[in-house]
Amino acid sequence: MADPNAVPFFDDDEPPTPRPSGIAARAMAGVMQARTGAAGNYLEGLNPEQREAVETTEGPLLVLAGAGTGKTRVLTTRIAHILATGRARPSEILAVTFTNKAAREMKNRVASLVGDVAEGMPWLGTFHSIGTKILRRHAELAELKSSFTILDTDDQIRLLKQILSAENIDEKRWPARSLAWAIDGWKNRGLAPKDVPPGDGAAIANGRGKDLYALYQERLKTLNASDFGDLLLEPIRIFREHPDVLEQYHRRFRYMLVDEYQDTNVAQYLWLRLLAQGPRNLCCVGDDDQSIYGWRGAEVDNILRFEKDFPGAKVIRLERNYRSDAHILGAASHLIAHNEGRLGKTLRPQGEDGEKVTVTGSWDSGEEARSIADEIETVHRKGGQLNDIAILVRASFQMREFEDRFVNLGIDYRVVGGPRFYERQEIRDALAYLRCVNSASDDLAFERIVNVPKRGLGDVTVQALQRFARSTRIPLLQAAQEMADTSEFKPKPREALKTLTQNFARWTKASEEMKHTELAEMVLDESGYTEMWRQDRSADASGRLENLKELVRSMDGFENLQGFLEHVSLVMDTESGANDDKVTLMTLHAAKGLEYDVVFLPGWEEGLFPHQRSLDESGRAGLEEERRLAYVGLTRAKKRAKIYFASNRRIHGMWQSSLPSRFLDELPNKHVEVTEAPAAFSNRGFGESRFDRLEPFQASTYNTPGWQRAQARKDSGFAEPRAGGFNRRGGPVVIEGELVAKSTANAASYVVGERVFHDKFGYGEVIEVEGNKLMVAFEKADTKRVIDSFVKRV
DNA sequence: GATCCATTTGTTTTT
DNA sequence: CAAATGGATC
Numbered sequence: 001m002a003d004p005n006a007v008p009f010f011d012d013d014e015p016p017t018p019r020p021s022g023i024a025a026r027a028m029a030g031v032m033q034a035r036t037g038a039a040g041n042y043l044e045g046l047n048p049e050q051r052e053a054v055e056t057t058e059g060p061l062l063v064l065a066g067a068g069t070g071k072t073r074v075l076t077t078r079i080a081h082i083l084a085t086g087r088a089r090p091s092e093i094l095a096v097t098f099t100n101k102a103a104r105e106m107k108n109r110v111a112s113l114v115g116d117v118a119e120g121m122p123w124l125g126t127f128h129s130i131g132t133k134i135l136r137r138h139a140e141l142a143e144l145k146s147s148f149t150i151l152d153t154d155d156q157i158r159l160l161k162q163i164l165s166a167e168n169i170d171e172k173r174w175p176a177r178s179l180a181w182a183i184d185g186w187k188n189r190g191l192a193p194k195d196v197p198p199g200d201g202a203a204i205a206n207g208r209g210k211d212l213y214a215l216y217q218e219r220l221k222t223l224n225a226s227d228f229g230d231l232l233l234e235p236i237r238i239f240r241e242h243p244d245v246l247e248q249y250h251r252r253f254r255y256m257l258v259d260e261y262q263d264t265n266v267a268q269y270l271w272l273r274l275l276a277q278g279p280r281n282l283c284c285v286g287d288d289d290q291s292i293y294g295w296r297g298a299e300v301d302n303i304l305r306f307e308k309d310f311p312g313a314k315v316i317r318l319e320r321n322y323r324s325d326a327h328i329l330g331a332a333s334h335l336i337a338h339n340e341g342r343l344g345k346t347l348r349p350q351g352e353d354g355e356k357v358t359v360t361g362s363w364d365s366g367e368e369a370r371s372i373a374d375e376i377e378t379v380h381r382k383g384g385q386l387n388d389i390a391i392l393v394r395a396s397f398q399m400r401e402f403e404d405r406f407v408n409l410g411i412d413y414r415v416v417g418g419p420r421f422y423e424r425q426e427i428r429d430a431l432a433y434l435r436c437v438n439s440a441s442d443d444l445a446f447e448r449i450v451n452v453p454k455r456g457l458g459d460v461t462v463q464a465l466q467r468f469a470r471s472t473r474i475p476l477l478q479a480a481q482e483m484a485d486t487s488e489f490k491p492k493p494r495e496a497l498k499t500l501t502q503n504f505a506r507w508t509k510a511s512e513e514m515k516h517t518e519l520a521e522m523v524l525d526e527s528g529y530t531e532m533w534r535q536d537r538s539a540d541a542s543g544r545l546e547n548l549k550e551l552v553r554s555m556d557g558f559e560n561l562q563g564f565l566e567h568v569s570l571v572m573d574t575e576s577g578a579n580d581d582k583v584t585l586m587t588l589h590a591a592k593g594l595e596y597d598v599v600f601l602p603g604w605e606e607g608l609f610p611h612q613r614s615l616d617e618s619g620r621a622g623l624e625e626e627r628r629l630a631y632v633g634l635t636r637a638k639k640r641a642k643i644y645f646a647s648n649r650r651i652h653g654m655w656q657s658s659l660p661s662r663f664l665d666e667l668p669n670k671h672v673e674v675t676e677a678p679a680a681f682s683n684r685g686f687g688e689s690r691f692d693r694l695e696p697f698q699a700s701t702y703n704t705p706g707w708q709r710a711q712a713r714k715d716s717g718f719a720e721p722r723a724g725g726f727n728r729r730g731g732p733v734v735i736e737g738e739l740v741a742k743s744t745a746n747a748a749s750y751v752v753g754e755r756v757f758h759d760k761f762g763y764g765e766v767i768e769v770e771g772n773k774l775m776v777a778f779e780k781a782d783t784k785r786v787i788d789s790f791v792k793r794v
Numbered sequence: 795g796a797t798c799c800a801t802t803t804g805t806t807t808t809t
Numbered sequence: 810c811a812a813a814t815g816g817a818t819c
Contacts (some may be wrong), residue, residue, distance in 0.1 A: 099808060128809045150809090172815090226808045263808095296807065395805050417807080451795095458795045570809065589806050611805055627808080652804065653810030 029239055042113050046073075052076045053283075053316045057087060057255065059309035060276070062303070063285040066347045067332070067635035068323025068595065071285055075257055076106055078283065079121075080113035082255050090120040094253040094275065096127050098260050098572045102593070103129070106259070123253070127268055130572050131231035134238075138245055143221045143235040147439065150569040151220075151227045153445040154428060156403035159223075163215050168207070174205040183213050187229025188297030191269040193217055223443055228539065232267045239274045250278025261286030261306075265297035273309065282310065288343050289336050290632050292589060294618070294625050294647065304343060321347045321635075323595050325354020328641045330671040332634040338666050339624045340792070356673040357634070357641045359664060362654055364648040364655075365603075369401040372600050373409055376583060379598060386412060390584040394609040394632050398602065399585050406583065416586035422572050426533065426544040431568060433523050437507045438561050441475035450480075453532035455496040461489060477504060503527060516561040519554050588633045599637035602644040604630075605658035608651075629661045649738060674752045755794045 008669070043051060053063045053074045065071035079095060082088050095101045102164055103125050110121065123130060132150065139146040160176040193214035201209025220226060226234065239246040253275060258264070261284035264272070276282040284306060291300040307313045319503055321329055326349035333347050362368040376389055391402055399415060406413045421427060423448040429452055435445035451457045469479035483489065507523050514522070524530050530548060533541050558564040569721075584596070603609055610626035618625070634641050645660045750756065754766045756776060767783065768775035777783045 126809065131809095152809090226807090231809080292806080295805085397804085454795070454796080460795080572809065587806060608805095611807060625806095650810080 061283045062125040065318040068321045069318035074108040088254040095124040095257040129188040168728035188265040335633040373405040376784040389716035390596040391600040412582040604645040604661035
């Protein structure tokens with residue numbers, strides 16, 4: 001696309017027409033009904049709450065949709081309803097999701113409800129794709145051309161490294177990675193360089209964090225580039241500084257829908273709030289109990305304070321769970337009840353009790369993998385589909401053991417969320433070539449491939465090119481072209497540059513008449529890139545060549561090179577069409593939104609799950625997020641949820657003993673079954689993990705059965721009988737209490753006289769406060785000492 | 795400019 | 810224990 005201004009940003013750029021009303025609306029609805037046949041029935045089969053959520057079209061609405069309560073169904077039906085009743089045209093609905101997968105699914109499901117009309121929903125997409133669309137349209141207001149490129153993380157880091165070295169900052173002490181992380185964080189919080197609080201940048205590069213951020217932004221503009229954060233941040237700035245632009249969108253978006261609202265960060269929130277200032281028909285769907293991306297900037301607060309932000313908001317709770325059997329749901333609900341600051345939902349099972357959640361201990365991670373694999377074989381032999389089985393792990397290193405085992409046993413498996421296709425080295429290299437052909441000024445892409453394959457163009461040459469390019473304000477490729485004609489370089493690099501630039505000139509010319517797939521093949525061959533991998537005798541070289549072929553094949557579905565490149569930068573996942581029967585192996589994070597008949601949950605050990613780092617870095621909030629992760633894991637299961645923990649696990653190559661996760665203690669007895677009295681208990685002591693780090697040898701003295709029994713008795717006065725006697729950790733109250741105390745430093749504490757509610761003991765009054773421990777006089781029980789996080793204010 | 799060894803550093807991940 | 814960086818060497 002030669003002239004970027006010719007890109008049709010709005011599918012219907014005619015001036016806004018008066019909205020169809022009265023007869024027109026009814027006629028329109030009639031048309032749709034006639035076209036789709038089934039359209040009139042879309043409301044059937046919804047339960048009363050779902051139906052209310054669909055039909056409450058006007059005004060702000062928060063739908064609290066617990067796991068498995070038909071959230072996507074509500075969203076899609078709501079869109080169908082708005083369309084079918086003629087309240088808005090497809091192009092007047094803004095519907096945002098986080099992932100491309102969710103967007104795709106929503107599009108498909110709306111289409112199946114109302115027919116092809118959904119194809120014309122130009123504003124259904126991810127935050128980032130919609131942000132891109134807006135930014136391209138108003139690029140000039142952000143000092144960009146509408147053809148700007150979108151940087152991936154690799155480019156971002158490379159750019160930051162350049163800035164750091166230009167500023168003479170020791171990259172060893174202040175790695176580009178952490179600067180990138182900080183900038184990302186600021187962008188997530190909606191902060192431009194000037195808004196960064198002084199204290200924030202201080203911890204980075206001797207207080208130069210803020211400057212560096214500003215420099216980075218400057219460089220982005222000159223490169224005509226934007227990173228992921230800018231795709232949201234720049235529209236926010238444009239909306240704020242140009243009310244007329246914002247108003248255009250107010251007129252356009254009559255209805256707004258947001259999926260997974262609990263995952264929004266501050267920037268996304270601001271973006272939404274600006275847009276929702278117009279027609280206040282904003283519908284957010286989410287589940288505070290499934291917020292697991294806090295570490296990435298998501299603010300559970302956004303969902304917790306929805307009613308405050310949007311006065312008059314209606315809140316509808318979806319609590320009927322159609323997914324899991326009662327035992328699974330009971331276990332999950334009880335677990336998550338240990339979290340504070342929830343909006344609170346009670347998931348109600350719709351089906352039968354089903355099987356209890358099982359908890360199995362094993363000696364080490366190998367045994368754990370073996371018993372899970374055996375179990376899977378059994379299920380499979382009995383005719384169960386492997387597709388209905390998933391193993392959900394906390395950290396990806398846990399996957400290896402399962403993979404090994406599956407390979408041995410010949411069980412087919414797939415790993416979800418491994419290294420993504422577009423993130424592979426060979427794919428990024430190939431894309432860099434194409435980016436250069438597509439836009440001669442894509443300096444970052446050029447830098448990536450100047451010397452890949454090796455052409456003898458190293459640091460020295462590239463630096464010279466950069467100096468020249470910067471001083472004359474021309475792109476690197478052009479600089480290369482011009483310098484190749486001078487005697488600046490020695491003959492060898494000069495020749496290499498000449499060949500390269502001539503190649504690019506030829507390719508760019510060819511791109512005008514050639515089909516883009518053929519062009520890609522030509523570029524990759526003539527540049528010597530494919531040859532490079534053919535020469536490579538390492539094991540994965542042939543796989544990489546295969547990937548390159550796959551890349552070219554996947555380009556087929558696109559109009560042109562430009563369209564394909566845009567897709568790649570925003571859509572990092574590739575549709576894996578494999579429909580064979582395989583066990584799914586993935587992280588808990590990747591599992592959100594999915595469901596399986598049988599779910600295996602290995603690795604429930606202190607330190608791994610909840611993850612130590614989460615506890616260290618985010619304290620109580622971290623613990624609660626881990627707990628939500630456990631909740632997400634359990635609620636993926638329809639029929640069977642099976643939890644495992646091992647007493648020994650190899651971490652960083654060293655065997656370490658581990659204790660069962662505290663989450664196991666938080667499972668209710670009546671929904672849980674301990675399948676084996678694990679060797680784990682007789683070998684591992686109580687209260688060990690916290691002490692053995694300080695006094696490694698003392699720990700072993702605690703390993704005698706007698707000591708353990710003593711500890712178990714000591715523990716028995718507290719709380720309910722624990723699941724299967726998992727009363728590890730002698731005096732867990734104190735130990736846990738201190739642990740929590742450390743992390744709760746700034747959590748709101750209780751005051752004497754406050755009325756509180758405790759899950760087990762009922763209502764009571766606080767009579768003493770000591771740190772995070774409370775003495776509470778319960779109405780229906782004695783006075784007990786409890787941890788503040790176990791009670792709620794009334 | 796390229797290659798080899800030593801040192802480091804190990805969650806979760808979309809766009 | 811391994812991968813992935815980075816620095817020192819050829």
